Amino acid sequence: MRKPLVAALLALVTAGAGAAPAVAAPAAPASGDTASAQKEAGALPARQAAAPAAVDFAGTVALSNCSGSVVRLPGSADGDPALVLTNGHCLETGFPAPGQVLVNRSSSRTFGLLDSAGTRVATLRADRIVYATMTDTDAALYRLTSTYAQIRNSYGIDALTLDDTRPAAGTAIKVVSGYWKRIYSCAIDGFVHRLKEGGWTWKDSVRYTPACDTIGGTSGSPVVDAATGRVVAVNNTGNEDGARCTVNNPCEVDADGTVTVRRGINYAQQTHQIPACFASGNRLDLNRSGCTLPRP
Secondary structure, eight states: OOSOOHHHHHHHHHTSOOOOOSOOOSSOOOSOOOOOOOOOSSOSOHHHHOOOOOOOSTTEEEOSSSEEEEEEOTTOOTTSEEEEEEOGGGOTTOOOOTTOEEEEEEOOOEEEEEOTTSOEEEEEEEEEEEEEEOSBSOEEEEEEEEEHHHHHHHHOOOOEEBOOSOOOTTOEEEEEETTTTEEEEEEEEEEEEEEEETTEEEEEEEEEOTTOOOOTTOTTOEEEETTTOOEEEEEEEEOSSSOSSBTTBOEEEOTTOOEEOOTTOEEEEEOTTSGGGEETTTEEOTTSTTOOSOOO
């Protein structure tokens, strides 16, 4: 997460990749790039990070400043209003303050729906911010005016499914950016007890291996398990300059308080806890048994 990115744009022009963290970007993206595998330095053994499933852009969306995806819960029905997942810091209303949780706020935000090749095939519209926060996690869920069935019947595109099981270290993943039309391939390097950035703190964050050198505009991208095709996290930040616990330079804090800074390493927030907070009809219920998302 960070401020608008001149550096990210320059990185793409000059090198095609960069160490900038994955956050909101200020300008409309170039539309021609497709995914390519990124060379991984210091990663886990190849057998752990390889053998990806066919993961493409179908079901991802481009926001004005971020990436996202149309998602369904394991129990969602085809007739339910579809949901879009992105970061809390990607909200059109600006960053939620530390400790702030937004629930059921009206919204008319639009999203560019992409097909498997990364071509924009439709504009989807939200009528509500169902849930958004930057406390403990960095996530926002919008409710669309279309159902899953309507999107499939009109455009032949299915939503991505949120996995309700915590991922494991070593899992091969794809970070799919609808904003840049780019897919990053790497693995889950491990998990961070607390990830601190400015005034915000996130719990049990995913740390990528170095190949996922995500940049501004990839914020909100779904992190997809390459073997199952299910969403296990939402991409959100990275340490750009090697600074300690500042905006754009998150730091890791262990349970014993030890602080570690990993310059150029990027992170995501797990999403397995989200399904437990929804009842039938994709209705948010933060009082459900097993729901651990922060409450207002």
